[in-house]
Amino acid sequence: AQKITQTQPGMFVQEKEAVTLDCTYDTSDQSYGLFWYKQPSSGEMIFLIYQGSYDEQNATEGRYSLNFQKARKSANLVISASQLGDSAMYFCAMREGKDTGRRALTFGSGTRLQVQP
Amino acid sequence: DGGITQSPKYLFRKEGQNVTLSCEQNLNHDAMYWYRQDPGQGLRLIYYSQIVNDFQKGDIAEGYSVSREKKESFPLTVTSAQKNPTAFYLCASSTLAGAMETQYFGPGTRLLVL
Numbered sequence: 001a002q003k004i005t006q007t008q009p010g011m012f013v014q015e016k017e018a019v020t021l022d023c024t025y026d027t028s029d030q031s032y033g034l035f036w037y038k039q040p041s042s043g044e045m046i047f048l049i050y051q052g053s054y055d056e057q058n059a060t061e062g063r064y065s066l067n068f069q070k071a072r073k074s075a076n077l078v079i080s081a082s083q084l085g086d087s088a089m090y091f092c093a094m095r096e097g098k099d100t101g102r103r104a105l106t107f108g109s110g111t112r113l114q115v116q117p
Numbered sequence: 118d119g120g121i122t123q124s125p126k127y128l129f130r131k132e133g134q135n136v137t138l139s140c141e142q143n144l145n146h147d148a149m150y151w152y153r154q155d156p157g158q159g160l161r162l163i164y165y166s167q168i169v170n171d172f173q174k175g176d177i178a179e180g181y182s183v184s185r186e187k188k189e190s191f192p193l194t195v196t197s198a199q200k201n202p203t204a205f206y207l208c209a210s211s212t213l214a215g216a217m218e219t220q221y222f223g224p225g226t227r228l229l230v231l
Contacts, residue, residue, distance in 0.1 A: 004159075035219070037222075043224060044223070044224045045160075045209075045222035046222075047219050047220070047221060047222075091159055091160070093159075093160075103165070103167070104150060104162045104165055105160070107159030107161075108159050109157070110158075110159055
């Protein structure tokens with residue numbers, strides 16, 4: 001089974017509007033971390049936001065917020081007031097707490113966001 | 118400026134040739150990682166290292182080798198045994214500070230087979 005599922009291959013949003021990118025995850029761990037990265041056409045992965053499984057409040061970083069619904073195992077990224085520079089691939093990733101040795105991230109397949117003027 | 122550098126940006130490999138991708142970080146991070154990204158897909162872990170002179174295989178290590186002789190350097194060699202090496206390779210590093218440690222990535226190397 002996929003550990004990270006991103007069901008939206010592509011999304012369009014009008015400039016200045018908000019957009020939600022979906023992410024569901026699968027883990028039996030109680031302790032885990034969820035991450036969102038942005039990958040522009042240049043290829044570099046840019047860290048956006050982090051949510052810990054024990055965090056009671058949704059994480060926010062500027063225009064980015066993470067809508068964390070633990071019971072539903074979802075960690076959707078919300079981008080408010082979209083800008084043309086937000087056009088990129090967006091990846092959801094997870095690190096499971098039991099994986100203390102490897103500590104690597106498991107990535108979803110990504111969502112391509114295009115912001116239209 | 119602290120960060121992760123990867124070189125070269127583009128690399129061409131001939132059949133039967135080994136090539137080495139460079140990754141250097143000046144963030145004083147203990148852990149370093151190599152990921153592979155194929156078109157339209159997410160990242161998959163090749164190798165990782167948490168300490169100098171120690172490294173572990175990831176999910177797709179076959180046909181690759183690494184070394185970790187210095188804390189700041191983690192080069193990846195793509196050997197001739199890797200039959201489908203064309204991909205985008207990303208190096209990352211992180212602290213070992215607990216659950217919320219964040220991985221930071223370099224700009225990547227695009228490998229093409231001639």
